[in-house]
Amino acid sequence: MRRRRAPLALIVPALLGLLFLILPLVGLLYRTPWTTLPSRLTEPGILTALRLSLLTATVATLGCLVLGVPLAWLLARVSFPGRRLVRALVTVPLVLPPVVGGVALLLVFGRRGLIGEWLDSTFGITLPFTTAGVIVAEAFVAMPFLIIAVEGALRGADARYEEAAATLGAGRWTTFTRVTLPLVAPGVAAGAVLCWARALGEFGATITFAGNFPGKTQTMPLAVYLALETDLQAAIVLSLLLLFVSVVILASLRDKWISSA
Numbered sequence: 709m710r711r712r713r714a715p716l717a718l719i720v721p722a723l724l725g726l727l728f729l730i731l732p733l734v735g736l737l738y739r740t741p742w743t744t745l746p747s748r749l750t751e752p753g754i755l756t757a758l759r760l761s762l763l764t765a766t767v768a769t770l771g772c773l774v775l776g777v778p779l780a781w782l783l784a785r786v787s788f789p790g791r792r793l794v795r796a797l798v799t800v801p802l803v804l805p806p807v808v809g810g811v812a813l814l815l816v817f818g819r820r821g822l823i824g825e826w827l828d829s830t831f832g833i834t835l836p837f838t839t840a841g842v843i844v845a846e847a848f849v850a851m852p853f854l855i856i857a858v859e860g861a862l863r864g865a866d867a868r869y870e871e872a873a874a875t876l877g878a879g880r881w882t883t884f885t886r887v888t889l890p891l892v893a894p895g896v897a898a899g900a901v902l903c904w905a906r907a908l909g910e911f912g913a914t915i916t917f918a919g920n921f922p923g924k925t926q927t928m929p930l931a932v933y934l935a936l937e938t939d940l941q942a943a944i945v946l947s948l949l950l951l952f953v954s955v956v957i958l959a960s961l962r963d964k965w966i967s968s969a
Contacts, residue, residue: 733951736944736947736948736951737948739944740944740945740948741941741944741945744941745945745948748941748942748945749945749949751942753922753931753942754931754942754945754946754949756922756923756926757922757926757927757928757930757931757946758928758949760839760842760923760924760925760926760927761908761927761928761929762908763839764839764842764843764846764907764927765846765904765907765908766904767843768843768844768846768847768850768903768904768907769847769850769854769900769903769904769907771843771847772847772850772851772854772900772903772907773854773896773900773903775851776851776854776855776858776899776903777854777858777896779798779855780854780855780856780858780859780862781858781862781884781888783795783798783855783859784858784859784862784863785862798851798852798855799852799856800852801848801849801851801852802852802853805912806849806910806911806912806913806914806916807912807913807916809845809848809849809912809913809916810845810912810913810914810915810916810917811916813836813841813844813845813848813913813916813917814836814916814917817835817836817841817844817917818835818836819834819836824836835917836917836918836919837918837919837921837924837925838918838924838925839918839924839925841917841918841919841925842914842918842925842927844917844918845910845913845914845916845917845918846906846907846908846910846913846914847907848913849906849907849910849913850903850904850906850907850910851903853899853902853903853906854896854899854900854902854903855899856899857895857896857898857899857902858892858895858896858899860895861891861892861894861895861896861898861899862888862892862895864895865888865891865892866891869887869891870883870887870888873886873887901957902957904957905953905954905957908927908928908950908953909929909950909954910927910929911929911930911933914927914929914930915930915933920933920934928946928949928950929950931946932946932947932950
């Protein structure tokens with residue numbers, strides 16, 4: 709097929725858009741203190757924030773898998789009244805300002821919240837301003853990414869395999885675990901990676917619901933925010949770590965989301 713030349717009226721704004729997106733990353737790399745980078749990466753504060761971020765993002769993603777995959781299956785496979793409304797509600801955290809999400813979490817899980825008061829009085833469980841609160845905040849904003857990816861994979865999967873398994877006598881749970889999940893495994897993996905990346909970079913809901921306490925709730929994005937006021941180079945190093953993770957995530961999902969020409 710003969711390739712058409714792109715018109716200049718499209719090339720110019722396209723290049724400007726590309727520069728607009730790339731130049732901030734170039735500026736970050738340019739200002740990175742490369743000579744002191746190894747020593748800064750081993751500073752206790754940075755390592756603590758990194759470990760906490762990796763831990764909370766991983767636990768939040770596992771929780772999203774346990775809750776999100778069944779919800780995605782329900783939306784993709786079961787017709788019920790109000791399904792469109794449920795799907796819309798599931799995607800609300802995607803467009804909701806993270807700080808508003810943090811306030812909403814406080815109103816539900818705070819010590820005087822709808823559920824938080826009961827958790828505190830009955831089990832002595834307090835979520836706000838704890839590491840568990842960080843996990844809850846990250847899961848809240850990240851789960852829609854998993855659900856959307858898994859639901860899309862389920863809708864694209866050939867349902868005839870599930871029907872054949874049911875015809876051969878397989879129960880619903882056996883069909884789900886032995887047929888459905890293997891069929892949509894790439895979609896689940898892609899959704900989990902996106903979910904993990906979103907949880908790792910969460911800021912607004914976390915600082916509102918869990919606070920910014922070093923070693924307890926201070927994840928890497930929160931550490932960047934704090935370092936901007938006291939140590940710009942530390943903020944750049946933390947930002948570089950987050951940028952590196954983002955690039956790795958995009959590279960791993962390239963075959964899933966980007967089709968080659």
